[in-house]
Amino acid sequence: MMGYRDEFVLTAAHCQASIYYVHVGLHEFINDQTPKGIGVIRAIRHEHYNEKMKSNDIMLLKLSEKVQFTKHVRQIKLARQLVSLPQNCTVSGWGYSDNRPYMASKLREVNVTVVDSESCAAHHSYCSVGETGPAQGDSGGPLVCENELAFGIVSFRTRSFPINYVFVKIPDYFDWIEHHIMKK
Structure with a gap:
């Protein structure tokens, strides 16, 4: 996933799920030290996504809160x-x-x-x-x-x-x- 603006993340449409959590600035999962993810309030899958043809495989996720940018977290x-x-x-x-x-x-x-x-x-x-x-x-x-x-x-x-x-x-x-x- 990649960030776009401070409240949206871009990903593939085939990554559709019922619940999402987005982790920013994470480079290593360490058991219970992994920070809590940001929830997603809306998934916007491309309206012409075709799973069989694998076309238009793009989706935006609107986050429940804005990402706080730091020297380790920046948008691409x-x-x-x-x-x-x-x-x-x-x-x-x-x-x-x-x-x-x-x-x-x-x-x-x-x-x-x-x-x-x-x-x-x-x-x-x-x-x-x-x-x-x-x-x-x-x-x-x-x-x-x-x-x-x-x-x-x-x-x-x-x-x-x-x-x-x-x-x-x-x-x-x-x-x-x-x-x-x-x-x-």
């Missing part, structure tokens, strides 16, 4: 438009590690290579190639590229070689995001 800026294919990208998340049945206890990060793909672009997505990428459970996390901008949201892993991972293309949904935030 979203890419508004795409001039060229983003470079130097990373993905972070808490996904399952090394085929273990539980999520990672420390936030992990991996570099990914985004490629130019007509098929992905037609579906408002970025695609990456390579052996490394998000893990199971990293859905909804940010694809962050040059200038520390969020260009995408982790959506799914594909089996169509050579493409391995698909990310929702934030610049294609920027107007949708703005529209729903302004409605509050």
Whole structure:
């Protein structure tokens, strides 16, 4: 998930749940020392989300309180438009590690290579190639590229070689995001 403004978080639509808690500034889960999460009062899933086709996989979560920004907690800026294919990208998340049945206890990060793909672009997505990428459970996390901008949201892993991972293309949904935030 990634923050946008001080009371909204952006994630993947397929991460729909009945109850949400958002943790900000968390880098490690330590038993009872993990801070209490912020509740979510409204989930705004894209109205054209298609689970079968995995299209429009984007959702805004409105938090029950504003996030307090500190030197360890800051919002991430979203890419508004795409001039060229983003470079130097990373993905972070808490996904399952090394085929273990539980999520990672420390936030992990991996570099990914985004490629130019007509098929992905037609579906408002970025695609990456390579052996490394998000893990199971990293859905909804940010694809962050040059200038520390969020260009995408982790959506799914594909089996169509050579493409391995698909990310929702934030610049294609920027107007949708703005529209729903302004409605509050």
